[in-house]
Amino acid sequence: MKLFFASDHAGLNLRRALIDHAVSLGHEIADLGPETSESVDYPDFGNKLALALASEPEAHGVAICGTGIGISIALNRHSHVRAALVNDVTTATLTRLHNDANVIAFGDRVIGVETAKDALTAFLNTAFEGGRHQRRVEKLSPTS
Amino acid sequence: MKLFFASDHAGLNLRRALIDHAVSLGHEIADLGPETSESVDYPDFGNKLALALASEPEAHGVAICGTGIGISIALNRHSHVRAALVNDVTTATLTRLHNDANVIAFGDRVIGVETAKDALTAFLNTAFEGGRHQRRVEKLSPTS
Numbered sequence: 001m002k003l004f005f006a007s008d009h010a011g012l013n014l015r016r017a018l019i020d021h022a023v024s025l026g027h028e029i030a031d032l033g034p035e036t037s038e039s040v041d042y043p044d045f046g047n048k049l050a051l052a053l054a055s056e057p058e059a060h061g062v063a064i065c066g067t068g069i070g071i072s073i074a075l076n077r078h079s080h081v082r083a084a085l086v087n088d089v090t091t092a093t094l095t096r097l098h099n100d101a102n103v104i105a106f107g108d109r110v111i112g113v114e115t116a117k118d119a120l121t122a123f124l125n126t127a128f129e130g131g132r133h134q135r136r137v138e139k140l141s142p143t144s
Numbered sequence: 145m146k147l148f149f150a151s152d153h154a155g156l157n158l159r160r161a162l163i164d165h166a167v168s169l170g171h172e173i174a175d176l177g178p179e180t181s182e183s184v185d186y187p188d189f190g191n192k193l194a195l196a197l198a199s200e201p202e203a204h205g206v207a208i209c210g211t212g213i214g215i216s217i218a219l220n221r222h223s224h225v226r227a228a229l230v231n232d233v234t235t236a237t238l239t240r241l242h243n244d245a246n247v248i249a250f251g252d253r254v255i256g257v258e259t260a261k262d263a264l265t266a267f268l269n270t271a272f273e274g275g276r277h278q279r280r281v282e283k284l285s286p287t288s
Contacts, residue, residue: 039276041279041280043280043283044283067228067235067238067239067242067243069229069230069239069242070280070284072220073220073228073243073284074283074284077220079221083217084211084213084217085213085229087254091213091251094210095211098210098213099213099214099217101213110231110234132183135185136185136187139185139218140187140218
């Protein structure tokens, strides 16, 4: 699986740790930054990730800011993105099963690195359940 | 503060508990349903809450589904909504300070009722910090 990573300055360290983890699991990664801890605006990097996913619809994304909330809102402004803010393996698994989420979001100041790694692994290893959930997912991105 | 409440069937019990809590704190509430535990689609109730907030921009919203993720995605499709999925007082406080969130979202299957009540209280009692956060919030809802 191709994975795009983006964060704001607050998510720099967790982003790097999760990139290493994804590489160790054998995934192809593309890092959208930022490169330094200089203050940036989370919507800019959320939008950058949304743009990357528009160009490669089969890829998934990993997004991080201080709480994970701001960058998730920015991502979910885009109808092709379903960004799920998760806190653990349970929510990472449920959001793949039920929401077919294509972005997993974390709060760097909220979650520990090992918990985030396990959640990312679960997210990547869980398939969408379909069924009644398909109709709900379609309602998130109306085509008309 | 006027508060609109909406959930899916999975969020029925937590919604009712949080309505009682908000009333006890002296807030005016409007309950958008659903009324029974019959299965419904979270995007429908997320969209209903977004519509209510469009008509009353000074009000805030409380949204609940199983994980809180699906209804948050539905809400954040709307540019006038900043829906924050929270897990505790810390994230509820930070999202008011930094994101000026106007909807607080919970996962009924994720958070306990007393933790959710405390988070809602913190959300309602915390003002937006402005400053550098104002620019970021504006980028979430471009006017052009």
